[in-house]
Amino acid sequence: MTIEMASAGSREIRRLPxxxxxxxxxxxxxxxxxxxxxxxxxxxxxxxxxxxxxIWGRAASWKLVRRLILLEPFAAGVAAMSLFQQGGxxxxxxxxxxxxxxLSCVLLLGATTPFSQILDVMRRRxxxxxxxxxLALTYRYLFVLHEEMHRLRRxxxxxxxxxxxxxxxxxxxxxxxxxxxxxxxxxxHIYAAMCARGWKS
Amino acid sequence: MNALEVHNLRFSYPxxxxxxxGLSFTVAEGERVxxxxxxxxxxxxxxxxxxxxxxxxxxxEPAVTVFxxxxxxxxxxxxxxxxGLMFQDPDDQLxxxxxxxxxxxxxxxxxxxxxxxxxxxKSALAQAGAxxxxxxxxxxxxxxxxRRVCLAGLLACKPRLLALDEPTSDLDPRxxxxxxxxxxxxxxxxxxxxxxxxxxxxLCPRVIVLDAGQIAAEGPTVEIFSDEPFMLKHGLxxxxxxxxxxxxxxxxQNNKA
Amino acid sequence: MHIPDGFLDVKTAVAGAALxxxxxxxxxxxxxxxxxxxxxxxxxxxxxxxxAAQMLNxxxxxxxxxxxxxxxxxxxxxxxxxxxxxxSAVLILQCLLFADGGLTALGANLFNMALVAPxxxxxxxxxxxxxxxxxxxxxLMAASFAAWASTVCAAxxxxxxxxxxxxxxxxxxxxxxxxxxxxIGLGEGLITAxxxxxxxxxxxxxxxxTETAQPIETSTSVLQTIGxxxxxxxxxxxxxxxxxxxxxxxxxxxxxxxxxxxxxxxKPIFHSPMPDYQWPGVATxxxxxxxxxxxxxxxAFLIAWVTARWLAPASNDSKTTVPPAVxxxxxxxxxxxx
Numbered sequence: 156m157t158i159e160m161a162s163a164g165s166r167e168i169r170r171l172p173x174x175x176x177x178x179x180x181x182x183x184x185x186x187x188x189x190x191x192x193x194x195x196x197x198x199x200x201x202x203x204x205x206x207x208x209x210i211w212g213r214a215a216s217w218k219l220v221r222r223l224i225l226l227e228p229f230a231a232g233v234a235a236m237s238l239f240q241q242g243g244x245x246x247x248x249x250x251x252x253x254x255x256x257x258l259s260c261v262l263l264l265g266a267t268t269p270f271s272q273i274l275d276v277m278r279r280r281x282x283x284x285x286x287x288x289x290l291a292l293t294y295r296y297l298f299v300l301h302e303e304m305h306r307l308r309r310x311x312x313x314x315x316x317x318x319x320x321x322x323x324x325x326x327x328x329x330x331x332x333x334x335x336x337x338x339x340x341x342x343x344h345i346y347a348a349m350c351a352r353g354w355k356s
Numbered sequence: 357m358n359a360l361e362v363h364n365l366r367f368s369y370p371x372x373x374x375x376x377x378g379l380s381f382t383v384a385e386g387e388r389v390x391x392x393x394x395x396x397x398x399x400x401x402x403x404x405x406x407x408x409x410x411x412x413x414x415x416x417e418p419a420v421t422v423f424x425x426x427x428x429x430x431x432x433x434x435x436x437x438x439x440g441l442m443f444q445d446p447d448d449q450l451x452x453x454x455x456x457x458x459x460x461x462x463x464x465x466x467x468x469x470x471x472x473x474x475x476x477x478k479s480a481l482a483q484a485g486a487x488x489x490x491x492x493x494x495x496x497x498x499x500x501x502x503r504r505v506c507l508a509g510l511l512a513c514k515p516r517l518l519a520l521d522e523p524t525s526d527l528d529p530r531x532x533x534x535x536x537x538x539x540x541x542x543x544x545x546x547x548x549x550x551x552x553x554x555x556x557x558x559l560c561p562r563v564i565v566l567d568a569g570q571i572a573a574e575g576p577t578v579e580i581f582s583d584e585p586f587m588l589k590h591g592l593x594x595x596x597x598x599x600x601x602x603x604x605x606x607x608x609q610n611n612k613a
Numbered sequence: 614m615h616i617p618d619g620f621l622d623v624k625t626a627v628a629g630a631a632l633x634x635x636x637x638x639x640x641x642x643x644x645x646x647x648x649x650x651x652x653x654x655x656x657x658x659x660x661x662x663x664x665a666a667q668m669l670n671x672x673x674x675x676x677x678x679x680x681x682x683x684x685x686x687x688x689x690x691x692x693x694x695x696x697x698x699x700x701s702a703v704l705i706l707q708c709l710l711f712a713d714g715g716l717t718a719l720g721a722n723l724f725n726m727a728l729v730a731p732x733x734x735x736x737x738x739x740x741x742x743x744x745x746x747x748x749x750x751x752x753l754m755a756a757s758f759a760a761w762a763s764t765v766c767a768a769x770x771x772x773x774x775x776x777x778x779x780x781x782x783x784x785x786x787x788x789x790x791x792x793x794x795x796x797i798g799l800g801e802g803l804i805t806a807x808x809x810x811x812x813x814x815x816x817x818x819x820x821x822x823t824e825t826a827q828p829i830e831t832s833t834s835v836l837q838t839i840g841x842x843x844x845x846x847x848x849x850x851x852x853x854x855x856x857x858x859x860x861x862x863x864x865x866x867x868x869x870x871x872x873x874x875x876x877x878x879x880k881p882i883f884h885s886p887m888p889d890y891q892w893p894g895v896a897t898x899x900x901x902x903x904x905x906x907x908x909x910x911x912x913a914f915l916i917a918w919v920t921a922r923w924l925a926p927a928s929n930d931s932k933t934t935v936p937p938a939v940x941x942x943x944x945x946x947x948x949x950x951x
Contacts, residue, residue, distance in 0.1 A: 258618065261709070
């Protein structure tokens with residue numbers, strides 16, 4: 156699974172204020188979720204709106220579709236539980252419709268809005284500073300730690316005798332343990348770097 | 357006035373290991389001084405003492421004075437504005453989600469207005485040759501690009517002393533040449549801790565050799581580096597640049613990096 | 614356990630969001646109060662760590678693999694309030710970056726995985742430590758079982774939310790989700806113990822025997838405990854209690870009396886293939902799930918006990934704590950790790 160979402164979209168959609176895109180996505184998902192179960196017409200309408208947005212924004216891409224296909228089986232699996240009740244098929248189909256619509260909407264948002272802009276929106280809306288700082292640091296370092304994790308894995312695999320040993324639970328857990336120790340040390344250095352440039356906590 | 361005065365600096369880790377054993381030296385304003393020594397000599401630890409990151413509780417009688425300002429708790433903010441410390445791992449220093457945010461961090465923390473912050477960011481990026489990186493994401497940058505952005509982040513705070521910890525350790529030859537040219541172009545006092553002895557010869561007329569927390573030698577770079585027995589004794593060696601030097605051809609400039 | 618959009622109705626989503634917001638607010642307050650500034654970046658790095666750790670595969674059978682969730686692990690390593698922040702950051706980023714978990718369901722997901730999981734795991738860990746002892750073996754055992762239990766607790770809340778929304782009948786949601794997570798939780802317990810043992814081997818001060826020695830939160834205040842206890846109780850009351858008290862049966866009886874039920878059953882557009890299907894092999898849903906739960910708990914306890922004995926052969930007490938050092942000392946230690 157690739158970490159990053161595609162950065163796609165026409166200039167127009169990327170120029171739109173991120174706050175507007177976020178609010179739009181939120182509104183869309185809330186409305187779709189609130190729609191009555193049998194409201195197939197409105198589902199279709201919502202789908203058309205989304206499709207139009209994707210076409211106008213030139214954000215309809217194979218990457219988006221591939222992501223959607225990757226996520227759908229999970230939603231379908233959970234939705235399958237709904238079949239075991241009165242009116243279950245109807246519920247199941249409406250679940251699939253709603254979740255597909257909302258998934259596509261969030262994927263569209265992710266593809267056309269860099270996360271740093273979403274953080275800006277959060278800051279402007281006066282969300283707690285500690286939360287925004289944490290989200291910013293998480294976003295910044297999840298790629299770094301992901302790479303470190305891969306490096307630790309590759310080092311381990313090159314020393315392991317055969318596949319079974321390479322994937323052993325103890326070995327993988329050892330990687331996670333080392334990753335935590337490294338993360339802890341790096342956090343100390345980051346704090347020092349922040350202080351060195353005058354950070355006032 | 358000296359840029360940096362260190363007098364009898366001592367430091368021990370919490371587990372009792374003595375890292376610095378009474379260091380004393382000065383750095384004149386505008387000078388570029390190299391800091392070399394084997395691993396574990398205390399080079400990084402020394403640099404962390406220059407802007408008060410260590411010790412955790414600053415002593416009442418400071419061992420460090422920066423541009424005449426004694427390094428005590430009350431002066432910490434002033435000193436950190438004067439000293440720009442480049443960390444060994446650029447990923448430790450580049451902690452914001454975008455380049456622009458990171459370069460703006462220092463000026464923002466200093467309480468400058470939005471307009472002033474914007475100006476500082478632009479001029480710092482220009483000075484560091486990183487204007488084209490402004491809207492990039494840190495994890496997309498090469499090591500050389502990350503180093504430039506780190507430097508820009510420091511320059512945005514307008515420091516008068518730059519302390520650099522292994523600035524060329526993870527750079528390819530081109531990145532190294534570019535960083536060397538950049539450091540040469542900056543008129544700021546610099547203290548460069550590095551294993552790259554050739555860099556020291558090329559940039560620093562004066563060098564301090566550190567070993568086991570003490571100064572083994574201090575003086576003109578070429579003179580000290582030419583003493584092969586001395587260099588070998590302290591875990592170093594005579595750099596080949598003293599025997600042979602050829603200027604690398606200008607070649608095709610890579611505008612990307 | 615990430616609930617997608619559309620699976621929760623508006624009222625459940627709102628309830629989840631309200632509880633999550635309250636819990637997050639309380640955690641932020643506690644972290645600001647208790648965690649020294651030097652440890653603040655560790656929360657963000659901790660979340661990045663959980664993110665990366667969740668991507669490692671733990672092969673189960675041919676093809677299938679499990680993953681660490683990390684809620685209890687975070688709570689033990691960083692303290693419960695910091696863990697709430699850590700898991701919240703992970704879930705928010707998973708939602709916005711990867712559409713993993715719905716936007717409207719974010720509140721409910723945060724409640725389950727960022728509030729219930731870390732807090733129930735931590736509380737159980739503290740409780741069990743009194744029984745198992747403060748030796749490394751005792752702590753590993755407590756941590757392993759707590760991790761299992763926290764996974765099941767979160768799953769039960771998730772089932773309750775789905776049932777409350779009318780998406781899945783309680784009679785299906787609870788057995789399926791509980792069963793699946795009773796099994797998944799065993800993996801979580803084992804992995805948590807393995808990771809903590811690995812950390813204890815290289816940096817014992819990061820997995821300290823007592824709270825005062827922990828590198829992040831120094832103690833849990835009374836307000837914190839009461840506040841979270843209240844929030845969790847409210848959540849359980851909203852999402853689980855109605856079903857545990859067989860309230861829907863009561864509602865059905867009342868609806869029948871008042872003629873609603875007939876109207877609701879009128880003219881469905883689609884006919885469900887399996888209306889009123891009972892979970893196979895169980896006379897009454899409640900008993901089946903309870904028995905499975907008890908069996909799972911026993912299995913979790915056994916695994917915890919065996920794992921702890923295997924990972925900590927002698928009952929060695931942890932060394933006195935040493936605060937993490939910086940720069941060259943770190944590098945020396947990292948070099949020793951590799």
